[in-house]
Each structure stands twice: as C-alpha cells, then as structure tokens.
Amino acid sequence: MSALAPFPGTAFFHKGQRSPVISAMGKRLVAEGCGKYREGPGPVWTEVDQQSYAAWQRKLKFAGADANGIPGKTSWDRFRVPKAPAAPTPAASGGRVASPVPGKGVTTAYRKKGPHWSLGYHTGADYAAPKGAPCVAVRSGSIVRSGNDGSFGLFLVLRVGGFDFWYCHLSERTVTRGSVKAGDKIGEVGSTGNATGPHLHFEERPAGGGFGSDVNPTW
Structure with a gap:
C-alpha cells in the first residue's frame, strides 16, 4: 500500500472524522494483524479504529495511556510505511x-x-x-x-x-x-x-x- 501521511496530530483522530488517511491506516492495521473490523476499514474514524490502533500500540509494548488507541507521534512514525524516494521534478511536464x-x-x-x-x-x-x-x-x-x-x-x-x-x-x-x-x-x-x-x-x-x-x- 502507499505510504501513510506524516503524523497529523492527536486532535485529528476523533469520532466522525473522515479522511483517506484513516482508511489507509485501517488497511495497514489489518495487514499488521491488529484490525478489529468486521466489514473492513473505512474512511471515518470509529471506536473500532481506536480499538485496532490500541492493539498496534500494545504490539509495540506500549501500556496504560500510551495504549489508549489514539495515535501519538512515536507510534505513528513507527506505523508508517517508509516513503519511496521522490521522483525528480519533470521540467517539461x-x-x-x-x-x-x-x-x-x-x-x-x-x-x-x-x-x-x-x-x-x-x-x-x-x-x-x-x-x-x-x-x-x-x-x-x-x-x-x-x-x-x-x-x-x-x-x-x-x-x-x-x-x-x-x-x-x-x-x-x-x-x-x-x-x-x-x-x-x-x-x-x-x-x-x-x-x-x-x-x-x-x-x-x-x-x-x-x-x-x-x-x-x-x-
């Protein structure tokens, strides 16, 4: 899958937030074996997304408030797929x-x-x-x-x-x-x-x- 976005901030992850970033996050959680989805991840942040991300945090050996299911920068940076090198800027196109x-x-x-x-x-x-x-x-x-x-x-x-x-x-x-x-x-x-x-x-x-x-x- 494509690389996830840089950390958008904890306030970004709240019930009802809609974004392709959340959809990409869900797919990655499923690939990591942490997804708790019954019908597959979607673009809207739900309690299931939070439960799934908490499973990822526990996989990293986080505990307590650090495993509450709300992404923090440390866990997000480890969660992201490394970006491929940027292609050179085409001068003509x-x-x-x-x-x-x-x-x-x-x-x-x-x-x-x-x-x-x-x-x-x-x-x-x-x-x-x-x-x-x-x-x-x-x-x-x-x-x-x-x-x-x-x-x-x-x-x-x-x-x-x-x-x-x-x-x-x-x-x-x-x-x-x-x-x-x-x-x-x-x-x-x-x-x-x-x-x-x-x-x-x-x-x-x-x-x-x-x-x-x-x-x-x-x-």
Whole structure:
C-alpha cells in the first residue's frame, strides 16, 4: 500500500472524522494483524479504529495511556510505511511547481506566533502579491471544494493524494471543481475575508481535516 501521511496530530483522530488517511491506516492495521473490523476499514474514524490502533500500540509494548488507541507521534512514525524516494521534478511536464504564486516566495511563515491568529499561530504560509496575480496548482490533483468563508474569504481546496491544499483570500476562482494539472491557473490573489492586504494564504491539511489539523505546507 502507499505510504501513510506524516503524523497529523492527536486532535485529528476523533469520532466522525473522515479522511483517506484513516482508511489507509485501517488497511495497514489489518495487514499488521491488529484490525478489529468486521466489514473492513473505512474512511471515518470509529471506536473500532481506536480499538485496532490500541492493539498496534500494545504490539509495540506500549501500556496504560500510551495504549489508549489514539495515535501519538512515536507510534505513528513507527506505523508508517517508509516513503519511496521522490521522483525528480519533470521540467517539461510540470509535475510540481516552485510556488503557488509563480515568482513569489513566502512572506509570512507557517507557525509564526501571534495573538491576532485564532490558534495563536499562523496555520499556513502567506505569499504577498498584487491583486489578480495568478495562483496555480502546486501538484496535479482535483479541486474538491470551493466557497466563501468569513475568515478565509473566497477559497479553493486542491486534493493531492492524502492531503488538501487550501488557497484562501482569493479575488477570483478560475476552477471550482474537477481535475487540474500542476501549473494550471486555478485562481487569483485577493484580499477577501479576514485579510489586511492582497496575498494568498496557502495551507495544507490531511485530506478532510478541519481547521487546526494543519501541517507544514510542502509538496
């Protein structure tokens, strides 16, 4: 099976959470002989997932609170299948791009602390650029969600494998659904929502993850 995602945080694993990460986890648990599923694992976190993961933790000789069935970073890192070496970036085919805003670099870093952010830190990386500057797909994938949020303004969600890339504060959305290739224009920089000036707020989460499940944006 494919490699599991990097540890998404303990808060990610709660009843009703839906994500391909959970489905992949269940399949791996079955392969490890720890699965307690009657009908096979699914993409939604349930008590059976917790029981199955607890069996994996006990297999690692964890005990007590360390074997409660909620993944922690230590057990998750040992649980993951090692990733295959990343393929070289194809220059002609555009397998990935250097920046979600071509020619622009990060102006506000991920996890920068500050009282004006609701979680006390910056949940993504900002790319300051003039209004109307193109925003492109960093990898080939699918636009699975678009909308207008009070904080993020106009946004798009690009799903690539087990992760979602959020493009926020857009002025325009060029694509709102369907498959896109790396480098395709999908929107334009804006300052919609809670923004003090035109920029792209670029955030990465495990697929289906809610606000606060952010990880360091890499592709």
